[in-house]
Amino acid sequence: MLVYQDLLTGDELLSDSFPYKEIHNGALWEVEGKWVVKGAVDFDIGANPSAEGGEDEGVDDQAVKVVDIVDTFRLQEQPPFDKKQFVTYMKRYIKLLTAKLEGDQQEAFKKNIEAATKFLLTMLKDLQFFVGESMHDDGSLVFAYYKDGATDPTFLYFGHGLKEIKC
DSSP: OEEEEETTTOOEEEETTSOEEEETTTTEEEEEOOEEEESOOOOOOSOOTTTTTOOOOOOOSOOEEEEHHHHHTTOEEEOOOOHHHHHHHHHHHHHHHHHHOOHHHHHHHHHHHHHHHHHHHHTGGGOEEEEOTTOOTTSOOEEEEOOTTOSSOEEEEEGGGEEEEEO
């Protein structure tokens, strides 16, 4: 199994259980999330409580709907950014990540991050913002949005900001 960690914080943000598609020349990874029910499950064991004098208690209502990626990697939702806040974040993120990258990866990041940033700016009002479990200020943001008519969210990751770890 492969796990993808935030290069800046070490937070686990993704795994190969969630296939991704590279967009903007690999600057962004697009991953489809799904709403899932987590919690209590009603198992039918074949007993008939009413025939046995008991009442049908059913399932304890502990089941909740969660987004699989958010739940699996314990992503923490952040307040939305306005344009000025987002640009400030991106300038800091680009500076921090560029220092961590080497050679061809650094060049590819520098070449493609501007177009990816402009793409994200056009969607800013539709994005949800998440950070890793540590909630570190300098960490990579993970973005979620709903494509036209979709009921499940699509997530966007900074591809160059992820480090592949074999488990």
